[in-house]
Amino acid sequence: MDLTPTAEQEAIQASIRSFLESELPMSRVRAIAEGAPQELEAPWRRAGELGFFGLAVPSQHGGTGYSVIEEMLLFEELGRALAPGPWLGTVLAAHALAKAKGDREAARRADVQAGRSRVALIDVEEGASGSEAKDDRFTLRDLVVADAARAELLLVLHGDAVRLVETSAAGVGISSGQVFDATRPVARVSLEAVPAERLPASAHALRRIGTALSCAEAVGASARLVELSVAYASVREQFGRPIGSFQAVKHRCADMSVRAEAARAATIYATLSLRDESDDRDFQLSVAKVLAADAFVQNAADNVQNHGGMGYTWECDAHFFVKRARSFEAILGSSRRHLDAIAARLRGA
Amino acid sequence: MDIRFTPAEERFRAEARAWIEANKPTDLPDSRDLAVRRDFDVAWQRKLHDAGWAGISWPKEYGGRGATLIEQLIWFEEFARADAPEPATLFVGLNHGGPTLIACGTDEQKAEHLPRILRGDTVWCQGFSEPNAGSDLAGLQTRAVFDGDDLVVTGQKIWTSFANIAEWQELLVRTDPEAPKHKGITWVICPMDAKGIEIRPIRTMSGHDEFCEVFYDEVRIPRRNVVGRINDGWRVAMSTLSFERGTAFLAHQVRLCRMVEDLASLARVTPLATGAALDDVEIARRIARLRAEVEALRSMTYRSVSKTARTGVPSAEASIIRLFFSELQQRVAALATEILGVDLLDLDPAGSRGRSDADPVRGEWAWRFLAAFSSTIAAGSKDIQRNIIGERVLGLPR
Known part of the structure; x- marks a missing residue:
C-alpha cells in the first residue's frame, strides 16, 4: 500500500505542469474566456503531439501505454491551470476508440489522439425523454453540453452504449449564447436522427x-x-x-x-x-x-x-x-x- | 501508487485478525471504578505481551514487536475492527512515557521502566497542562529547584487522566524561570506516591470523574529521574506528542467508521412519521455524507502513512487529519442525537429505550455525544490545529 506517486509519476506530473505553465498560463486562459478561443489551438495541438490525449491507450494503438493513474495526474494539473477545452470528452473518446477495429476507426483514433479532433461529452440516461437510438441513428432534444460549439465530434454515452457523432453531420443542431462558465462554455445540442456509430466500449x-x-x-x-x-x-x-x-x-x-x-x-x-x-x-x-x-x-x-x-x-x-x-x-x-x-x-x- | 497490501502484509493481517478474535476479552467491566478497570487492562495487556503483540511500534530490542508502519496500520485496523478494548489506563505509558524513554532516556531508566510498561505492570499518567498553560503549554509555571540530589517541585497540573491509580507521571517542570519559556523546562519521571502530592478528581459534563487536578507541595524527585538534558524538556516533550499523534491514533479512525455504521443502524430502526429515518431523503443524505467523509479520512491516513513510510519523518499533514477527524466525530454524534429525538433525553435504564439486536448501542449515543466535545479540545484544540496548519503546512505569517 502506497498512495504516494512514484518518482516516474512525479516526473510526469512535473513535466505536465511546466507545459501548462508555459502554454496555458492564466493570462491565456483569461484571453480564451474573454472571446479569443483560437488561443487554445496551439496548446491543444501541442498536447496532442505530446500524447496527452492517449496516456492510457496501449502503445500498439498509438497511445502512451500508461494507466488511468497518469491520466489522473494530467487532470489534476489541468484543474490547477483551469485549462479550457474539451479534455475529458477527448480523453474518453481515446479510451472508447482504443479497441475499435477498421480503417475509419483507426483514422478517428489517430485524429483524436493527435488533437486534430476535439470531442465533447454527452451523458444521457437510458430512457431519458427526447433521446432515442434507432438503427445507428440517434435523436436527442435540447441538452446542455460543455464545449460542444468547438468540437468536431460528440461522444454520446447512452445507457451502456457509446456512440460517436460528427458535429458537421446533417441533423446536428448546436446553438450557443451567453454562458455562466466562460472557461468551459456550454451549448444547447439537438440531434435529429443523426448517424451515430456505436463503439465497442462500455458507457x-x-x-x-x-x-x-x-x-x-x-x-x-x-x-x-x-x-x-x-x-x-x-x-x-x-x-x-x-x-x-x-x-x-x-x-x-x-x-x-x-x-x-x-x-x-x-x-x-x-x-x-x-x-x-x-x-x-x-x-x-x-x-x-x-x-x-x-x-x-x-x-x-x-x-x-x-x-x-x-x-x-x-x-x-x-x-x-x-x-x-x-x-x-x-x-x-x-x-x-x-x-x-x-x-x-x-x-x- | 497502490492500494494493495503485499502478501507478507496480508499474512500479518490474517495472523493479527485470528489472534485478536480468539483472545480479545469480552467481559469489559461495566464499572467506572478505575481499580476494576485497571485490573482488566493489566490482564489484557499481559495476554498481548505474552503472545508478542505488546508495544506494536516499539523496537524489538526493548521487547516490542518492531512492526513496520504498514503493519502497525494493519494491527490497529484489526484491533478496532474486532472492537477489542483499548487498555486505556495503560495508554500514556505505552504511547508517551515508554517511547519517550526509548528516544531520550538513560540505560538505567530504560531498564527500570520499559519492561514494566510493556507488561502492563505500571500505570503512567501525564503532567503537562496547567490551569494557565493549556494551548500555550510552554507557558507552564510548576517550579522545580535543585536541592542536593533532588528536584523539589511546587505547583499544579490539570486534566490528568488516571492520576489516582498511576505509579508514575511524565511531568514537565520549569527549572529555569529566567530563560525564554521554551528553554527552561525539564521532563522528569515523578513517582505518584511521593510526599506532597495531592490529587483531586474533576467531574466532566457527562457527570463522570474522568480526570484529575494534581497539586505538588515541595515534592522531592531524585535528579536521576530527569529524562534528556536539564532545561531541554520542551524538545523531549515534543517527541512525546509526535508519538501521540502517530500510529496509535489509527484505531480511533476505524472506530469512527464503526460509529457511522452504528448511526445507519440507528436510523434503520428509528421510526419517523413517514417510515424509518434511513428512508428519509434528508437524513439518508446526511448519513451518506458522513460515511463518505469517514472513508476519505481513511484514505488521508493511508496517504499520510505512505508518506511517512517513504520519508521516515512524521507527515506534516498530521494536524490536517487530526482536525478533520475531531470535527467529523462531533458531526456523527450530533446527528445521532437528532435522530433519537426525545429518546435521547431518557437515560434510564442506561438510555436504552428501544434498544434491539439491530441497534445494540442505542444507549451509548448520549455519552458519545458529550464525549465528542473533548475531541476538538484535547491533544491540541481545533484552533491550535488550524494555527499549525496555517503556519507550518501553508507557511502563513504568525
Missing part, C-alpha cells in the same frame, strides 16, 4: 473513468485555490500586518487545505480502486465526487472572501474558479446523486 466504464478524472481536475483546482489564497494573504496588508497573520483568515486557509487534502486522498484511492477493478470502486468514486465537489465549491467561495473587494472583481481570477466549480458539480452525476448511491448502499440495497 458505464467510461463514466467511471470520467468521474475519476473530473474529480482529479477538481482536486487540482481546489489545491490551486489554497495556493492563491495563501499567496494573497501573505502579501496583502491591513492594520500594518499581512492579513494571513489574522486567525480569521489563517483558519479559513487551513480549512481550505483540509478540504483539498481530503478530496485528493479520496480521489487517489478511488482512481486506484478503478484501476484495480476493486469491488467497491463505485462507492469510492461516489466518495471522491462528494469530497471533491465540496472542496472545489467551498474553496472557490473562500478564495473570493480572502481576496476581499478584489475577489469580487472581473480582474481577479477568483470568479473563474467559482464558475468552474459549478460546471464540475453538474457533470457525470451531482453530489446529491452520489450521496443517494451511498445511502442506498447503507440501506443494504
Whole structure:
C-alpha cells in the first residue's frame, strides 16, 4: 500500500505542469474566456503531439501505454491551470476508440489522439425523454453540453452504449449564447436522427473513468485555490500586518487545505480502486465526487472572501474558479446523486 | 501508487485478525471504578505481551514487536475492527512515557521502566497542562529547584487522566524561570506516591470523574529521574506528542467508521412519521455524507502513512487529519442525537429505550455525544490545529 506517486509519476506530473505553465498560463486562459478561443489551438495541438490525449491507450494503438493513474495526474494539473477545452470528452473518446477495429476507426483514433479532433461529452440516461437510438441513428432534444460549439465530434454515452457523432453531420443542431462558465462554455445540442456509430466500449466504464478524472481536475483546482489564497494573504496588508497573520483568515486557509487534502486522498484511492477493478470502486468514486465537489465549491467561495473587494472583481481570477466549480458539480452525476448511491448502499440495497 | 497490501502484509493481517478474535476479552467491566478497570487492562495487556503483540511500534530490542508502519496500520485496523478494548489506563505509558524513554532516556531508566510498561505492570499518567498553560503549554509555571540530589517541585497540573491509580507521571517542570519559556523546562519521571502530592478528581459534563487536578507541595524527585538534558524538556516533550499523534491514533479512525455504521443502524430502526429515518431523503443524505467523509479520512491516513513510510519523518499533514477527524466525530454524534429525538433525553435504564439486536448501542449515543466535545479540545484544540496548519503546512505569517 502506497498512495504516494512514484518518482516516474512525479516526473510526469512535473513535466505536465511546466507545459501548462508555459502554454496555458492564466493570462491565456483569461484571453480564451474573454472571446479569443483560437488561443487554445496551439496548446491543444501541442498536447496532442505530446500524447496527452492517449496516456492510457496501449502503445500498439498509438497511445502512451500508461494507466488511468497518469491520466489522473494530467487532470489534476489541468484543474490547477483551469485549462479550457474539451479534455475529458477527448480523453474518453481515446479510451472508447482504443479497441475499435477498421480503417475509419483507426483514422478517428489517430485524429483524436493527435488533437486534430476535439470531442465533447454527452451523458444521457437510458430512457431519458427526447433521446432515442434507432438503427445507428440517434435523436436527442435540447441538452446542455460543455464545449460542444468547438468540437468536431460528440461522444454520446447512452445507457451502456457509446456512440460517436460528427458535429458537421446533417441533423446536428448546436446553438450557443451567453454562458455562466466562460472557461468551459456550454451549448444547447439537438440531434435529429443523426448517424451515430456505436463503439465497442462500455458507457458505464467510461463514466467511471470520467468521474475519476473530473474529480482529479477538481482536486487540482481546489489545491490551486489554497495556493492563491495563501499567496494573497501573505502579501496583502491591513492594520500594518499581512492579513494571513489574522486567525480569521489563517483558519479559513487551513480549512481550505483540509478540504483539498481530503478530496485528493479520496480521489487517489478511488482512481486506484478503478484501476484495480476493486469491488467497491463505485462507492469510492461516489466518495471522491462528494469530497471533491465540496472542496472545489467551498474553496472557490473562500478564495473570493480572502481576496476581499478584489475577489469580487472581473480582474481577479477568483470568479473563474467559482464558475468552474459549478460546471464540475453538474457533470457525470451531482453530489446529491452520489450521496443517494451511498445511502442506498447503507440501506443494504 | 497502490492500494494493495503485499502478501507478507496480508499474512500479518490474517495472523493479527485470528489472534485478536480468539483472545480479545469480552467481559469489559461495566464499572467506572478505575481499580476494576485497571485490573482488566493489566490482564489484557499481559495476554498481548505474552503472545508478542505488546508495544506494536516499539523496537524489538526493548521487547516490542518492531512492526513496520504498514503493519502497525494493519494491527490497529484489526484491533478496532474486532472492537477489542483499548487498555486505556495503560495508554500514556505505552504511547508517551515508554517511547519517550526509548528516544531520550538513560540505560538505567530504560531498564527500570520499559519492561514494566510493556507488561502492563505500571500505570503512567501525564503532567503537562496547567490551569494557565493549556494551548500555550510552554507557558507552564510548576517550579522545580535543585536541592542536593533532588528536584523539589511546587505547583499544579490539570486534566490528568488516571492520576489516582498511576505509579508514575511524565511531568514537565520549569527549572529555569529566567530563560525564554521554551528553554527552561525539564521532563522528569515523578513517582505518584511521593510526599506532597495531592490529587483531586474533576467531574466532566457527562457527570463522570474522568480526570484529575494534581497539586505538588515541595515534592522531592531524585535528579536521576530527569529524562534528556536539564532545561531541554520542551524538545523531549515534543517527541512525546509526535508519538501521540502517530500510529496509535489509527484505531480511533476505524472506530469512527464503526460509529457511522452504528448511526445507519440507528436510523434503520428509528421510526419517523413517514417510515424509518434511513428512508428519509434528508437524513439518508446526511448519513451518506458522513460515511463518505469517514472513508476519505481513511484514505488521508493511508496517504499520510505512505508518506511517512517513504520519508521516515512524521507527515506534516498530521494536524490536517487530526482536525478533520475531531470535527467529523462531533458531526456523527450530533446527528445521532437528532435522530433519537426525545429518546435521547431518557437515560434510564442506561438510555436504552428501544434498544434491539439491530441497534445494540442505542444507549451509548448520549455519552458519545458529550464525549465528542473533548475531541476538538484535547491533544491540541481545533484552533491550535488550524494555527499549525496555517503556519507550518501553508507557511502563513504568525
